[in-house]
Amino acid sequence: MDASLFEQRLEQALNKLLSLTASFCTNDLSQQILFWVEPSGWEAHEGLNEVEAERVGLLCEGVGKSLTKNELLQLLWHEGKVPLWINMSVRKATPTFTFCHLLCSRRLRAEAELYHQSDPYLPFHIVVPLPATYGGSSEERFDINWQVQRPKSLIGKLRHLLTGHYRAFL
Numbered sequence: 001m002d003a004s005l006f007e008q009r010l011e012q013a014l015n016k017l018l019s020l021t022a023s024f025c026t027n028d029l030s031q032q033i034l035f036w037v038e039p040s041g042w043e044a045h046e047g048l049n050e051v052e053a054e055r056v057g058l059l060c061e062g063v064g065k066s067l068t069k070n071e072l073l074q075l076l077w078h079e080g081k082v083p084l085w086i087n088m089s090v091r092k093a094t095p096t097f098t099f100c101h102l103l104c105s106r107r108l109r110a111e112a113e114l115y116h117q118s119d120p121y122l123p124f125h126i127v128v129p130l131p132a133t134y135g136g137s138s139e140e141r142f143d144i145n146w147q148v149q150r151p152k153s154l155i156g157k158l159r160h161l162l163t164g165h166y167r168a169f170l
Helices: 003-024 050-062 069-076 154-163
Strands: 033-039 086-093 098-104 124-130 165-168
Touching: 003 069, 003 086, 003 098, 003 124, 033 050, 033 069, 050 069, 069 098
Parallel strands: 033 098, 086 124
Antiparallel strands: 086 098, 124 165
8 A cells, every 4th residue: 555545544534533433422622633553462473474573563662652643654554565454443532632542453464455445444444432331322422531531439440341342333
């Protein structure tokens, strides 16, 4: 995949993600975006080639860091190959920044080998994480920061642990 096409798909996916997330949450989402990257696994395995095994280390180094768009593009694009899939969600919103979480496959592939070829934002897949308390009503809104807030009560902690989940929309 050409680097400029990868950047274009990131922008398109990001716009759709912000629009979709805004329809579910009560937060104002800043257009100033920072990215949090997480590999789908923390260790290299036999199924990864040499370059992919090396890139897993780079992905792990990026965990816990807030990356700019340019830093993200440099990390994920490598000689025409990109992660096989990237699940993208809004994890946190502040008045200054919106933080997008990207869960990435450790395997790198050319565009023709990516999952979900019919997806318009390939390799990005848009996900809106729903809190355990979400009832499914089209009128219901929630605070997107629920993912970074710790439950205060023991029952709240157990509920979060047992029923927290993601729902993919695209």
